[in-house]
């Protein structure tokens with residue numbers, strides 16, 4: 001029986017034109033792919049640690065060599081400003097460098113015994129693992145999974161989002177060119193509901209690392225139970241950005257723009273809930289509105305662009321719907337929130353005031369360029385507002401009072417808290433969410449734990 005290959009059209013969000021047409025992988029092909037990946041994992045594990053590290057460094061070097069091409073591809077496929085895409089490509093290559101250096105520092109333990117026996121733990125790779133990534137940071141998020149999975153000794157099957165598969169495919173090609181076994185990193189293009197589910201259901205894929213929406217994360221959690229599959233789930237967020245009156249306001253507000261509108265707000269760490277202490281609320285609102293209204297929205301490939309289009313017509317209409325729905329519910333649209341009359345999925349960045357904690361724009365992840373300002377009265381009120389969400393991925397606290405910084409940061413229910421910065425991601429430290437933002441952690445040495453099983457051996461003498 002021959003399988004008819006379905007083609008996937010990849011659309012460029014800035015123009016609405018077709019960027020490429022790619023063959024998708026049928027569910028019936030998955031089993032053969034997994035077998036090939038398992039054989040490649042065996043070949044990979046037979047290499048010395050030095051050779052594995054050298055291969056990961058070769059991938060990093062190839063990403064650096066092709067950096068501008070990859071950045072342009074990412075910018076065109078996602079619609080993100082080229083300056084952001086360049087930073088993400090650099091982060092992807094650094095991720096491979098970090099795990100090349102980390103792979104021989106992932107330690108086990110030994111335990112004292114009374115009978116002279118040898119009692120120790122070691123970390124064993126799974127063999128084949130699966131990675132499912134969303135459309136907003138395709139290259140970076142693929143590299144956060146591929147690099148530690150390989151460093152730990154696994155093969156990896158990657159499913160990029162159907163909207164943005166281009167750079168994950170390019171990365172798989174780079175891995176082959178860099179000399180890795182050809183089936184060690186395989187990128188399978190297709191829909192989440194078909195090939196995505198099949199990856200989650202396949203019994204020989206023993207771990208799934210998923211980044212995406214909380215809704216799909218819940219489904220994967222349930223499906224994975226059939227095989228008690230190991231999971232890392234990096235899900236949605238609704239990050240609070242808490243600014244106290246004693247903070248360096250200019251710095252906090254400059255950073256707030258980037259934290260709300262980078263990648264057109266399509267960021268799980270987007271700090272779209274700006275909580276401002278009441279005495280500075282009006283001044284913060286006026287300054288933010290002025291700065292946001294002046295943002296350069298346009299061609300993502302232009303170096304001056306601060307915000308490109310949203311990834312799809314659907315994503316833009318969802319974001320516009322939050323603006324109109326909030327206005328109808330009594331919120332004030334201070335600036336922006338309108339579709340641009342041009343080709344592509346552009347809209348102006350929006351700032352809302354007079355919102356209430358019950359409004360969907362405050363409760364739900366918009367995943368678009370829509371920020372809302374809310375006043376608070378004191379530390380306890382700020383913490384209550386910050387934690388009044390189902391999510392718990394990222395948060396920021398801005399204050400010049402060191403004691404307050406510690407008190408507030410400690411009480412915010414969030415996997416990552418940043419003080420006097422909005423930066424959430426540091427390669428060397430764990431990243432991930434509490435509450436509905438997920439399970440497990442990526443990055444740092446924790447990611448190596450996540451791609452291995454802990455095994456205990458007791459050897460009598």
Ligand code: NAD
Pocket residue numbers: 132133134135136137159160161162190191192193195196197200211212213214216217219220234235236237267268365367393433437438
């Ligand atoms: P999504 O959940 O719709 O899709 C994510 C990936 O899962 C895609 O590759 C998709 O094809 C696949 N998928 C969809 N249904 C599936 C199923 N039933 N089984 C298996 N795979 C399936 O998310 P999205 O719209 O691509 O991305 C946006 C979401 O991702 C947001 O909620 C955002 O917060 C989240 N995100 C989280 C992080 C993080 O680190 N926590 C980072 C980036 C994005």
